[in-house]
Amino acid sequence: MLELRPNCECCDRDLPADSREALICSFECTFCRACNDQLLHGSCPNCGGELVRRPIRPAAKLERCPAATDRIFKPCS
Ligand SMILES: [Zn+2]
Numbered sequence: 001m002l003e004l005r006p007n008c009e010c011c012d013r014d015l016p017a018d019s020r021e022a023l024i025c026s027f028e029c030t031f032c033r034a035c036n037d038q039l040l041h042g043s044c045p046n047c048g049g050e051l052v053r054r055p056i057r058p059a060a061k062l063e064r065c066p067a068a069t070d071r072i073f074k075p076c077s
């Protein structure tokens with residue numbers, strides 16, 4: 001199950017589970033679209049992997065399978 005991390009690692013902007021602005025790599029490093037557009041350009045700065053849009057988990061499933069709450073914040077210069 002995807003963690004659905006709550007924020008962008010790069011700029012700490014909130015990325016709720018229903019956000020269409022969230023991108024993830026295969027390790028679930030999580031970034032926002034603005035950071036991707038401005039500096040990441042589709043590749044994860046941590047692992048070099050591909051960044052793709054994070055799928056939305058249906059709200060009805062979030063009750064039993066909630067999104068992660070631990071924030072990871074490592075500003076990418
Ligand atoms: Zn960001």
Ligand SMILES: [Zn+2]
Nearest residue numbers: 025029044047
């Ligand atoms: Zn990564």
